[in-house]
Amino acid sequence: MRANPAVIKRLSVYLQLLRQLPPETANISATVIAKSIGYGDVQVRKDLASVSGEGKPRTGYEVGNLIKSLEEYLGFNYPKKAIIVGAGRLGTALLEYDGFKSWGLEIAAAFDADESKTDKSKRIYPVSDLKEYCKSGDIKIGIITVPASAAQQVCDLICETPIKAVWSFAPTHLYVPEGVEVQYENMAASLANILCNID
Amino acid sequence: MRANPAVIKRLSVYLQLLRQLPPETANISATVIAKSIGYGDVQVRKDLASVSGEGKPRTGYEVGNLIKSLEEYLGFNYPKKAIIVGAGRLGTALLEYDGFKSWGLEIAAAFDADESKTDKSKRIYPVSDLKEYCKSGDIKIGIITVPASAAQQVCDLICETPIKAVWSFAPTHLYVPEGVEVQYENMAASLANILCNID
Numbered sequence: 264m265r266a267n268p269a270v271i272k273r274l275s276v277y278l279q280l281l282r283q284l285p286p287e288t289a290n291i292s293a294t295v296i297a298k299s300i301g302y303g304d305v306q307v308r309k310d311l312a313s314v315s316g317e318g319k320p321r322t323g324y325e326v327g328n329l330i331k332s333l334e335e336y337l338g339f340n341y342p343k344k345a346i347i348v349g350a351g352r353l354g355t356a357l358l359e360y361d362g363f364k365s366w367g368l369e370i371a372a373a374f375d376a377d378e379s380k381t382d383k384s385k386r387i388y389p390v391s392d393l394k395e396y397c398k399s400g401d402i403k404i405g406i407i408t409v410p411a412s413a414a415q416q417v418c419d420l421i422c423e424t425p426i427k428a429v430w431s432f433a434p435t436h437l438y439v440p441e442g443v444e445v446q447y448e449n450m451a452a453s454l455a456n457i458l459c460n461i462d
Numbered sequence: 463m464r465a466n467p468a469v470i471k472r473l474s475v476y477l478q479l480l481r482q483l484p485p486e487t488a489n490i491s492a493t494v495i496a497k498s499i500g501y502g503d504v505q506v507r508k509d510l511a512s513v514s515g516e517g518k519p520r521t522g523y524e525v526g527n528l529i530k531s532l533e534e535y536l537g538f539n540y541p542k543k544a545i546i547v548g549a550g551r552l553g554t555a556l557l558e559y560d561g562f563k564s565w566g567l568e569i570a571a572a573f574d575a576d577e578s579k580t581d582k583s584k585r586i587y588p589v590s591d592l593k594e595y596c597k598s599g600d601i602k603i604g605i606i607t608v609p610a611s612a613a614q615q616v617c618d619l620i621c622e623t624p625i626k627a628v629w630s631f632a633p634t635h636l637y638v639p640e641g642v643e644v645q646y647e648n649m650a651a652s653l654a655n656i657l658c659n660i661d
Contacts, residue, residue, distance in 0.1 A: 266658045272651040279650060280635045283610060300635055338657030352555035359551060362609070362633070366650045367657045403660050410561070411482060428656050434561070436479045436499055446656045450647065451478060451565045452471040457627050457645045458537030458566045459465045461602050 271337065273310050276300060278333040281326055282365075292323030339367035344401055345430070348417045349408035350375035350387045353432060357406065358386065371402060376413075390420070397424035404428045411435035418445075470536065472509050475499060477532040480525055481564075491522030538566035543600055544629070547616045548607035549574035549586045552631060556605065557585065570601060575612075589619070596623035603627045610634035617644075 280299055284291065297307040308317075311324065315332040318324040334340045342364050347354045350373040357363075358373045374390040375381070381389050388396065396402070405421035407414055407429060414433035421429055422443055429445045431437055437445050479498055483490065496506040507516075510523065514531040517523040533539045541563050546553045549572040556562075557572045573589040574580075580588050587595065595601070604620035606613055606628060613632035620628055621642055628644045630636055636644050 271654045275651040275654040337654040356551035356555045366653045452474040454565045455470045455474040455536040
């Protein structure tokens with residue numbers, strides 16, 4: 264069963280909030296969480312009930328346990344492996360960012376059509392090696408950081424490997440075979456939401 | 463009045479699709495748009511009606527006009543200025559990415575607390591210059607690309623300028639004064655949505 268994306272998003276926001284609490288914070292109530300984030304009280308209670316059961320009256324949730332429950336529910340408790348296609352600035356930024364592990368992602372390698380970018384010490388390989396690299400099925404996620412004009416071609420190539428999940432940063436729609444899921448990191452949509460609210 | 467974020471997001475997806483059509487495509491129907499993206503027919507018709515009026519029977523929408531209407535509605539028709547705080551890999555990737563202009567954004571400069579990163583030829587300045595740089599009110603958007611642990615402090619600093627819109631890439635919740643809007647580029651939420659659907 265597929266989880267509801269809006270619920271998953273809220274759960275990850277709770278986790279972000281909880282992880283940034285001072286370490287001495289032992290308990291937190293749904294009301295405080297709701298107020299901190301600007302969600303409704305009932306919403307927070309309902310979301311957390313599905314993951315962790317009810318908070319205790321007066322004291323609320325035990326922070327450490329709630330973090331653990333959320334991490335397990337969201338699949339952040341052990342990292343899954345990904346590869347990047349497109350070793351430009353964004354691709355290499357993602358490749359070298361070591362914060363992804365706490366969000367359940369380990370980026371194993373990056374690939375680029377420009378062979379002059381190949382650098383094994385930085386885990387950057389020619390794109391012609393991609394299918395061989397992914398054939399064991401160990402790599403679960405393909406991240407696309409090429410320009411929009413090249414994204415469909417790269418996506419097709421990823422879909423020839425056992426990878427079933429694509430995370431695309433290219434501002435374009437992608438066509439995939441049945442059974443493959445695409446998650447768009449749609450910066451253009453974020454931007455539109457910002458710009459629409461500027462006078 | 464604030465626009466509905468879900469509608470705005472869909473409108474930006476239509477625009478992405480339309481922009482990638484072959485230049486010889488003069489017309490497109492709501493049905494074809496719906497099928498290409500995987501949205502419902504009725505949804506697409508309703509969304510586009512609010513922006514551009516109805517499509518013509520049989521031929522549908524004139525692509526060039528529809529793109530123009532969407533760009534105007536979404537505020538992509540003339541770029542608004544932004545600054546970045548955090549000139550690490552992600553920050554400089556965004557700073558040097560020249561695709562933002564077609565999405566209504568012009569990044570004027572980046573700032574970093576590490577003064578050794580200052581490089582005027584690359585539009586990177588010390589963060590101590592931020593308030594002075596933004597005081598004219600010309601800069602509309604503050605982009606945060608510092609680590610989560612530094613994000614609130616940077617956000618507070620941005621809120622001391624006339625900027626009323628924050629776009630945060632830091633995986634953490636931010637507190638802002640009334641009248642300031644935060645748009646989170648929540649990669650952790652995207653990741654959670656990917657990971658939840660991997661076996």
